[in-house]
Amino acid sequence: MRTKLILIFFIFASSTTRADEIRIAVASNFRSPMVEIARLFEAESEHKIIVSYGASGKLFAQIINGAPIDVFLSADQVKPQKLIERKLAIADSQTTYGYGALVLWSYQISTLPLQDILVESKGRIAMANPRLAPYGQAALETLRALSMIKPTQHRWVLGENIAQTFHFVHSGNATIGFIARSQLRDASKISGTTWAVPPELHTPIAQDAVILTRAEHLIAARRFIQFLGAARVANIIEEHGYETTRATRDDPTRKRER
16 A cells, blocks of 8 residues: 555656646747746746757757657647657647747848849858758748759758858858848847848748647647737747737736736
């Protein structure tokens, strides 16, 4: 009897600890707002967040291969949907937390329009690998829409993710690069020229979050997904250069005033 009670105690203790902790895999482009969101969530709830960052494609592969992830914040909608189709994620948890904006950036000062700078710039053109990163796919679609794939392809340098793409330009290893608008908002002392990529040139960069099946009964996971829809979180996301779908539902993690 005593042995059974001890076993029950340890199972309960383990379950309680598990409920207080949430492991989140986040697309690289969303690192800066996620730092603030995680800090706010931890401050206003009893839960602890452990975050890992990477290209959406790599994170997706890790999840398929059994990585211990509870919530996935992708830079697209496709990968969360594929996880649902594989029964690795919960369908009713999928939510769009933000919309990204693609820009072309150079350290050089230029008055040339977008299409002309792609031709006139003689250096390398950085972009995230389209097979791994949604921003890379958006860059590829943009070049295709402008009929600029053949004229520029020999100058491409592909980053593993959008963070590495930014570094290519920032370090001078590329003359221009397709990056997320949010990266320019987050970086300090950035100079040069930025060209906004017309959104009609590529598929909208809708970024979705989803709870993995392994975390189906994890309270912290559900609360975090709901937390992403809070107005205060939308403010953070928008301040970092994203668009949001503002939700009006209650924020379940906000502490009630007594």
